[in-house]
Amino acid sequence: MSKNLDMNVEFVEDVMGPYARERIKNMKSGEIILLDNVRFVSEELIEAPPIQHAKSYLVKRLSPLFDGYVNDAFATAHRSQASIVGFPMVLKSTAGRVMEKEVSALAKIFNADEFPKVFVLGGGKVLDSIRIIENLVKRRLADRILTGGLIAELFAVAKGLDLGKENMQILEKKGLISLIPRARKILLSGGPIEIPVDFKVEKEGGKVAEEPSNKVTGVIKDIGSTTVGIYSSFIKDAKVIVMRGPMGVIEDERFREGSKKLLDSALESQGYLIIGGGHMISMLGGSSEINSSKVHVSTGGGALLLFLAGERLPALEALDLSYKEVVKKK
Numbered sequence: 001m002s003k004n005l006d007m008n009v010e011f012v013e014d015v016m017g018p019y020a021r022e023r024i025k026n027m028k029s030g031e032i033i034l035l036d037n038v039r040f041v042s043e044e045l046i047e048a049p050p051i052q053h054a055k056s057y058l059v060k061r062l063s064p065l066f067d068g069y070v071n072d073a074f075a076t077a078h079r080s081q082a083s084i085v086g087f088p089m090v091l092k093s094t095a096g097r098v099m100e101k102e103v104s105a106l107a108k109i110f111n112a113d114e115f116p117k118v119f120v121l122g123g124g125k126v127l128d129s130i131r132i133i134e135n136l137v138k139r140r141l142a143d144r145i146l147t148g149g150l151i152a153e154l155f156a157v158a159k160g161l162d163l164g165k166e167n168m169q170i171l172e173k174k175g176l177i178s179l180i181p182r183a184r185k186i187l188l189s190g191g192p193i194e195i196p197v198d199f200k201v202e203k204e205g206g207k208v209a210e211e212p213s214n215k216v217t218g219v220i221k222d223i224g225s226t227t228v229g230i231y232s233s234f235i236k237d238a239k240v241i242v243m244r245g246p247m248g249v250i251e252d253e254r255f256r257e258g259s260k261k262l263l264d265s266a267l268e269s270q271g272y273l274i275i276g277g278g279h280m281i282s283m284l285g286g287s288s289e290i291n292s293s294k295v296h297v298s299t300g301g302g303a304l305l306l307f308l309a310g311e312r313l314p315a316l317e318a319l320d321l322s323y324k325e326v327v328k329k330k
C-alpha cells in the first residue's frame with residue numbers, strides 16, 4: 001500500500017483492542033493506517049443478519065471512531081459478517097470503486113436491451129452451475145447457455161446420451177447423479193442449453209482422441225473441435241458474454257484448447273465479456289492487451305456465483321438498508 005500510494009501507511013497489529021482504538025483516535029488528517037485482518041476477530045466469522053451484527057463488539061467498539069464506511073470488497077459480498085453488514089447499520093455507508101465497477105458490469109446481465117447474451121459455463125462446481133442455470137432460465141436472462149466441463153456431461157446424460165461406464169462412474173463419484181433430474185427439468189422447460197456435439201477424451205494408455213457425444217468411449221477431458229467451432233460462432237455474435245469455469249481439465253496442457261479457443265473468440269468478438277472464476281482468469285495470463293472497456297474480470301468467486309444465481313448479496317443489501325435507515329432518517 002505504501003508503495004502504491006507513495007506515502008507511509010502504518011500497519012497496526014490490532015483490530016479493535018485499546019492499541020488500535022488509540023491509534024485511530026490519534027490519526028492526523030490525510031493519514032492512512034491498515035488494521036490487522038478482521039477475520040482474527042472470532043465474531044467476524046459468524047453469519048448473522050445486519051441488525052445482530054450492528055450490536056457486535058467489533059461494530060460497537062470501532063464505529064464511534066469512524067465518520068463513514070466504504071465497502072470495496074465484492075469478493076466478500078456474499079458473507080453476512082460483522083465488518084460487511086454491521087457497520088452500514090450505524091454509519092453512513094457507500095460502495096467503493098471496485099464494488100461499483102463489479103456491480104455496474106454485472107448489471108449488464110440484467111439489461112434487456114443488450115442481447116444476445118451468451119453464458120459459457122464449465123468447470124467442476126456443478127451444483128453452483130445448476131443453480132445459476134435455473135435462475136437464468138427462470139428469468140429468461142440467457143439467449144444461449146453453452147455448457148462444458150462436468151456440467152456438460154450432466155446435461156448430456158440428462159438428455160439421454162450414453163457417455164459410457166467410466167464417465168458415469170466419475171459423475172457418480174462426484175455425487176452428481178442426483179442432479180440429473182434437475183438438469184432434465186431445465187431441458188424440458190425449454191432452457192436454451194447447448195451440449196457439446198463432440199468431446200476430447202483420454203483413452204487407455206493416455207491416448208487422446210475426439211469422439212462424437214453419442215459415441216463416447218474414453219474419459220471426457222475437454223470439448224471437441226466441432227463444438228469449439230459451434231460455440232465460437234455463438235460467442236462471436238453475442239452482445240454480452242459471461243464465462244465461468246473451464247471447458248476441460250485445463251491443468252493438463254492437452255486439454256486446454258477448448259477453453260483457450262473460446263476465450264480467444266470472446267476476446268475477438270464485439271461483445272462485452274464478463275469473466276469469472278480462478279481457472280478462466282488464469283487463462284488470460286495477465287495479458288496487458290485486454291481492453292478494460294470491453295472486458296470485465298470479476299474479483300468474485302462465491303460472490304459472483306451467487307450474483308449470477310440471482311441471490312441478493314448481503315453486502316449490497318446492507319448498503320441499501322444503510323441508505324434507508326441511516327442516511328434518509330438523518
Ligand SMILES: Nc1ncnc2c1ncn2[C@@H]1O[C@H](COP(=O)(O)OP(=O)(O)OP(=O)(O)O)[C@@H](O)[C@H]1O
Pocket residue numbers: 122123124125126148149150220221222244245246247248249250251276277278279280301
Ligand atoms: N470434464 C471434466 N472432468 C473433470 N474435471 C473437469 C472437467 N472439466 C473441467 N474440470 C475441472 O474443473 C475445475 C475447475 O472448475 P471450478 O468450478 O473450480 O472453476 P472456477 O470457475 O475456476 O472456480 P474457482 O475460481 O472457485 O476455482 C478444474 O480443476 C478442471 O480440471
Ligand SMILES: O=C(O)[C@H](O)COP(=O)(O)O
Pocket residue numbers: 075076079300301302303
Ligand atoms: O471471503 C473470502 O474468503 C473470499 O472473498 C473468497 O470467498 P469465496 O472462496 O467464497 O469466493
